[in-house]
Structures are given as structure tokens and as C-alpha cells.
Amino acid sequence: MRSICFYFQVHQPYRLKPYRFFDIGDDHYYWDDFLNRSVIRKIAQKCYLPMNSLLLDLIHQYPGQFKVTFSFSGTFMDQLEAYAPDVLESFQRLVKTGQVELLSETYGHALAALKSKDEFSSMVDQHREKIQALFDGYTPKVFRNTELIYSDQIGAMVADMGYKGILTEGAKHVLGWKSPNYVYHNSIKPDLKVLLKNFRLSDDIAFRFSNKTWEDYPLTTDKFINWINAIPKSEQVLNLFMDYETFGEHQWAETGIFEFMKALPRAVFNKTDFGFATPSEIIDQVSAISPIHVPTPISWADEERDLTAWLGNDLQDEAFDRLYDLENMVKKTNDQDLLRDWNYLQTSDHFYYMCTKFFSDGDIHSYFSPYDTPYDAFINYMNVLSDFVLRVKEKLKEPVIA
Amino acid sequence: MRVLMFGWEFPPHISGGLGTACYGLVKGLAHHNQDIIFVVPKLWGDEEPLARFVNASDVAIDYKERKFKKIWKNLTYLEVSSFLVPYLGPEEYKKFTDYAIHDRADVDDSIFSPKYQFSGKYGKNLMEEVSRYALTGAQIARDRDDFDIIHAHDWLSFPAGIAAKEISGKPLVAHVHATEFDRSGKSVNQPVYDIERAGMEAADHVLAVSQLTKNTIVTKYGIPEEKVSVLHNAVLDASIIKSKYDKKVPEKIVTFLGRITFQKGPEYFVEAAKKVLDRDPNVRFVMAGSGDLLNRMIDRVAELRIASKFHFTGFLKGDDVDHMYAISDVYVMPSVSEPFGISPLEAVRHNTPVIISKQSGVAEVLVNAIKIDFWDIDSMADSIFALLHYNGISRMFKEMGSQELKKLKWEHVAAKLVTVYEKTISARP
Numbered sequence: 001m002r003s004i005c006f007y008f009q010v011h012q013p014y015r016l017k018p019y020r021f022f023d024i025g026d027d028h029y030y031w032d033d034f035l036n037r038s039v040i041r042k043i044a045q046k047c048y049l050p051m052n053s054l055l056l057d058l059i060h061q062y063p064g065q066f067k068v069t070f071s072f073s074g075t076f077m078d079q080l081e082a083y084a085p086d087v088l089e090s091f092q093r094l095v096k097t098g099q100v101e102l103l104s105e106t107y108g109h110a111l112a113a114l115k116s117k118d119e120f121s122s123m124v125d126q127h128r129e130k131i132q133a134l135f136d137g138y139t140p141k142v143f144r145n146t147e148l149i150y151s152d153q154i155g156a157m158v159a160d161m162g163y164k165g166i167l168t169e170g171a172k173h174v175l176g177w178k179s180p181n182y183v184y185h186n187s188i189k190p191d192l193k194v195l196l197k198n199f200r201l202s203d204d205i206a207f208r209f210s211n212k213t214w215e216d217y218p219l220t221t222d223k224f225i226n227w228i229n230a231i232p233k234s235e236q237v238l239n240l241f242m243d244y245e246t247f248g249e250h251q252w253a254e255t256g257i258f259e260f261m262k263a264l265p266r267a268v269f270n271k272t273d274f275g276f277a278t279p280s281e282i283i284d285q286v287s288a289i290s291p292i293h294v295p296t297p298i299s300w301a302d303e304e305r306d307l308t309a310w311l312g313n314d315l316q317d318e319a320f321d322r323l324y325d326l327e328n329m330v331k332k333t334n335d336q337d338l339l340r341d342w343n344y345l346q347t348s349d350h351f352y353y354m355c356t357k358f359f360s361d362g363d364i365h366s367y368f369s370p371y372d373t374p375y376d377a378f379i380n381y382m383n384v385l386s387d388f389v390l391r392v393k394e395k396l397k398e399p400v401i402a
Numbered sequence: 403m404r405v406l407m408f409g410w411e412f413p414p415h416i417s418g419g420l421g422t423a424c425y426g427l428v429k430g431l432a433h434h435n436q437d438i439i440f441v442v443p444k445l446w447g448d449e450e451p452l453a454r455f456v457n458a459s460d461v462a463i464d465y466k467e468r469k470f471k472k473i474w475k476n477l478t479y480l481e482v483s484s485f486l487v488p489y490l491g492p493e494e495y496k497k498f499t500d501y502a503i504h505d506r507a508d509v510d511d512s513i514f515s516p517k518y519q520f521s522g523k524y525g526k527n528l529m530e531e532v533s534r535y536a537l538t539g540a541q542i543a544r545d546r547d548d549f550d551i552i553h554a555h556d557w558l559s560f561p562a563g564i565a566a567k568e569i570s571g572k573p574l575v576a577h578v579h580a581t582e583f584d585r586s587g588k589s590v591n592q593p594v595y596d597i598e599r600a601g602m603e604a605a606d607h608v609l610a611v612s613q614l615t616k617n618t619i620v621t622k623y624g625i626p627e628e629k630v631s632v633l634h635n636a637v638l639d640a641s642i643i644k645s646k647y648d649k650k651v652p653e654k655i656v657t658f659l660g661r662i663t664f665q666k667g668p669e670y671f672v673e674a675a676k677k678v679l680d681r682d683p684n685v686r687f688v689m690a691g692s693g694d695l696l697n698r699m700i701d702r703v704a705e706l707r708i709a710s711k712f713h714f715t716g717f718l719k720g721d722d723v724d725h726m727y728a729i730s731d732v733y734v735m736p737s738v739s740e741p742f743g744i745s746p747l748e749a750v751r752h753n754t755p756v757i758i759s760k761q762s763g764v765a766e767v768l769v770n771a772i773k774i775d776f777w778d779i780d781s782m783a784d785s786i787f788a789l790l791h792y793n794g795i796s797r798m799f800k801e802m803g804s805q806e807l808k809k810l811k812w813e814h815v816a817a818k819l820v821t822v823y824e825k826t827i828s829a830r831p
Contacts (some may be wrong), residue, residue: 024650025650189618318703378700
């Protein structure tokens, strides 16, 4: 039987509060608690709670058959503990059914893979420990990097850390004529299998579902099933990867997204030769067809599917380089508060807010940004970073108490 | 001396530097017991009683007066167009241009009613208000005879001054706080230039806030040199401010404070910062203010990779301005063109050594400051470095600067102004 693999990314950053120049050296708390809490609570009501209960019903309806996969960022899990224990509990119930797989990622939803192998693997370890602590010792076996960022090098690094598989984007410029609906393997370490997002069918749900100017609007279950059936018989897997907030937040309940998802499994079982599987099941059962060559990093963001949403303009590069200049110093402090802030400051969203690609993807960027302009985002971040540097330097000056 | 003075705003309700300068001048004249009738488009009632205030909004125009016809005819060419506003903050400027571009309304009917409610701002009906203000000037000059000379501040009140002179036959002094060349650089707004020039030509004498401004008046407006006197601004309070603010960062702070526009030369400050930081990383640079070049400056700072030591505060108000001066170790004003520029004097009051461009009027009065050409970033960087590291000069500047401030009093300015009045009156045939 062929497999559909649903993977949902669940991430929320710790957003910074408005932090002024005058606060540098004076105020050492950077996070906008009110905003962060309101965002979590709002999305909990619109998405996490209703969608979790919908998925739990489907799992009960199709025991052993309907499966989904989540990846939670560490910053998301921390915020659940602080602001939404009810949501955490409902995720724990889902994981307990055994029909839900969890993935590994970096704790801070960071871009560390591009900069520092040490920091990257330390963040992955922290994340694994957090998952184990919250989900009854659950240990993830498959990796997904921040924003599905992947390259041959990153894959090799992940393989060295003991993972059997990794998820990434089925980017057009990487695949060319090839199909994302096969299992591939890393070109340096053949043992690492690579699952590629089918971006057309994924984005039909995630982005186009409620778009009235789209020629296929409205998207019905029947229509989607027809597209699934049109996949050539030799192609084994259909990877539908998307943000979890698609359900109820990006696509509001009024669009019918919940009804669509509720009806989809029955239609898949009755009208197609597909079932549902998780990444580790696919990796165990399906052999890789060929290596996939990704010499420069790809991601799942924007039309370009590259890194330009987070890095590349002067604002982003300056902030990113200044942040990682601190790595050794921060680690030397071994101070819990500093390490936590260091972790949260690495979250990719901070760099996303500084993106100046107004014209092609500006809409989606501004939707996600708490700032009016990328310049505001940059100024605020640099002010915070300046205070953080002072604290790190101060800490290193203190005599070590044995 | 009895003076009929036309201004545009008066503290506490001001949106720019013009009101502050008028306040200082009136206060100085009051010190010398001069009798001032001060006309503003709109009075709020809480102005300090330094003069006999006249609220132009309360003046009823007698349209039957034939003499007014000619004045009105001369004014009808004035039309609302953009870029004609002095001393305007970036937010107001945006509102104003938005109006001018998208929502241009023709002259309101109420302009022909006996009374007219002025906004007294630099707002959407500015040209209309300027015209109406001229009619008010004529009416006031016809109604009263208790003045010897007319004094009009900047182009906004020049038409009123001209009208008052025509009706009363009394001499007119035109006071130039800024020219259209300072405000707009090369893209001069023609109607504003025309009003400025008409005002200066109609005036019996012209006052410029600096030698720099006088040069502009002579070369760009064709006014004879002997007709223009320089009357520098002063400070209201020369006392040294003991600040309650402490600096929270270990590094020294170098500050630029002002609108981030071409006129203020922010890019030279950024380039100089880079040069200083290459030599000494223990310095923080702050650019306080907002304006159309802000984003470009942020881009440049990021491109130069100095953003962890170069900060932007956005627009500062009230207490925050004091705070900024107080924690600064060096204040830099690299203006490309600044008729006067009062902010370095404020910095001196906070005991902060200053670096000012030679292209500013304030450079003519402040001796104990480092003066550089705005474009000379090497020299700017050198001076910043010197003031930060060689305590001798900064200590000297602090001591001498506060001494110097005491000489910059509005009383002295007013005394000089009175002699200008006297000369102007006696020069009349």
C-alpha cells in the first residue's frame, strides 16, 4: 500500500518586547509576555484545541490506520507549559495513542545548522531531552531542521548524530524532472533517507485552500482524492508537510478546513490505494530510489525555497553574525538565564522579521511580523543583543565560585 | 519702542523652532521694557503675558474697505502645493504631503467670512491661512495706531507684514529664521520662494539668524548686503542642567539628535562612526530622531557591520531628549545647511562637548566647540576620538562652554534688535 505522510510543524517564537536604547544595561528581560501569551491563547482556541480533538477522533475512528506526525519547537513547548497547559495535555493524549510520531529539531527553532555544528547538536540534544520529559520518555528517530532547511552537508551532520531520516522541501530547482513522491537518500551518507515535501498538494491545503481567485477553488475532498489518484502507481509516498496553524488560523474555521480534514481519511481509505504512515515507518519500509544532490541549502519558504527569508540582506547578516560571535563566551558563562536567552535569541523568526523582500513575499512576511518594518525589527533586536553582550561580559568577569 | 509683531506660533503651543525663537525674542524685548503687540493666527489663552497678544482668529475683516482689494488681489495666486512647510516633523510632513497630493481642496468659502478660524499649524490649509493672515494684518494695521514698526517672522507672516505696511505706512522688518533653500535643498518651492523674496524686498530691513543665512539672502534672493543684519539666536536658560539620569552602559556615547533628513547630514555621522569604531570598539553611537533617510541609515549601519555599537532610538520627546543629552559624551551636529541650530547649545547645557559643522549658524556664536566641514568624515572621526580620549579638551570645553552660554542671552539679542529698529525708523525719509 502506498502512504500519505502528514507532518505538521508547530512552532511559536518568543517575540521580543519593544526594547529601547535607554534600556540597554538596565533592563535584562527581553520577552513580550503579554503578546506571546495572547498569541498562544488565540491560536489555542482557533487551532490547537479544535484540531487536536479532531485528530484524536480520527485516530479513534481508524485504530492503527490514521497517523500523523508533529514537530514541536522548544520555544513552543516552553510557552505551552507557561501559557497553555491544556493544549500540552491534549498533545500528550495524542502522542499516547501510538499513532502520532514526533520529530527531532533544534530547541530554539534556530538556524544554527548553517553556522555552528556544536551549537546545532547541543540544541538538538536539548530538544530531545525536552520531548522525553514532556512525552513519557518518547525518543524521536527522524529529524526535521528549522524551516526544512537542508543541504548535503546538513544531512551528513544529522546522519552523524544517529538519525535514519530527515524531512525537507521537494524544491523544484533541486528535483528538476524528478518526483518528490519517492524516498531519496543523502548524497554523502547513503544511510540517511530523505523525505521530500510534495509542495503542490501540500500548499493546495496550506495556502490555496480558501483562495477564491484560485481556479480550483473550492477545494473539496473529492477533488483532492482525484489528484491523489492521478499520482503514477510507481510513486510510493505522498508527503503533505505544513504548519499546524493552517487549520483554523491561516485557514479559518469558516473556510471549511476542519470539515475537509474530517472527511479526508475516509475518502482516502475508500477511494484510493493509499494509507497513512509516519516518517519512521516509511523509512523502515520503503527503499531509497537514488541520492538527492543539494549542494546549497534549501528551505520550504517563499517562492525561492532558499534561505533569503532569514539571511542575505545586510540587516539579517549583521544581526546573525553578531549573535554567533558570542557563542563561545555564552557557553563559558554556563549561566542558566543567559543560556536560555541565547537559545531564544537564535529563533529564526527574529531574522524573518528583518526580511526586505517586500515585493514577492512581503504579504506573508508582514502577516507574521509584530513589527511595522524590517528596520524596526532590526533596531529592536540589536538593542536587545547589545544588552545581552554586556551581561555575558559582566558574567565572565565575575570570579568563579568553587 | 512699540512693535507690531507677526508670528505663526507661540509657546506653549508650538510645533517647531520658530515659536521658541519668537518667545526668546519677546522675552528679551520685555526685559528692555519694549511694548510688543504680538499677533498669532490662533491664541490658546495660556501664553505667558509678555506682550499684548492679538488672536487673528478674533479679528473681523471689513470687506467694504477698498484698500484691502489690492492686497487680496495680490494673494489669490497663492495655491496649496506641497513642500512649503518649515520646521515640520516627519509625521506632520507626511500628513501634509498626503493631503497636498491626494486631497487637494480649493480655497474654502469661510475665507470670505468676516472672521476666520485659524488652525495656526503647518497644516493642510497652510497657503489659505497665510493669505487670510495677510488680510488680518491689514485690518489690524487699519484699526490701531499704537505701533511704530512692524516685525514679521518668516515667510508665513511676510504677507501679513507687507499688508500692514501698505495700510499703515510704517516701516517693516522681515526676520528670516530659515530660507526655502535650507528646508528643501535644491528642489525649491517656487511660491514660497516668491513670498520670501517679496517680503524681503518690501521690508525696510531684513534680519538673518546667522551670517550663513545672510549670505543666502544676499546671493539667492538678491537683497543688498547693507539691508541685512545678522541677529543670532540665544538660549532661554543658560544654567547648567544637573541631570538625574545615569548612563547604564560602560561605553562612551556619541550622539546625533535631529531629523534624519538630507539637511542634517546623518550619513556623515554614520561614516565617521565606522572610522572611530575601527580604532576603538568601546564607543556607542546613537542616532536619535526620525525622518526620510532613517531606513537608508539603518541599511548603511548594517552594511558597515557596526550595528551592535550603533543604535537608533526613533523620534524622542520631552524627557527622553534630556535623557539623551545627559548620557552623551560627545554631541555631533553635522548639518549640511543649518540657518542656526539650537541643539548644540542644549548639549552644552548638559555639559556635553560638541562637534558642529561649519555650515551651521550656531558655529558663528559657539567658540568652544570643534568645528568641521560636514563632509569631512576623517576630521569628524578624529574630533570624536579626541574628545573621547583626551580629557584635557573635553574638560576645557565643558568649563568654557558653560561660561560661553551665559553670554548668549536673549536680552543681548533684544538690545541689538532695538538698535536695528531705531536705525530703520530714522532711515525713513
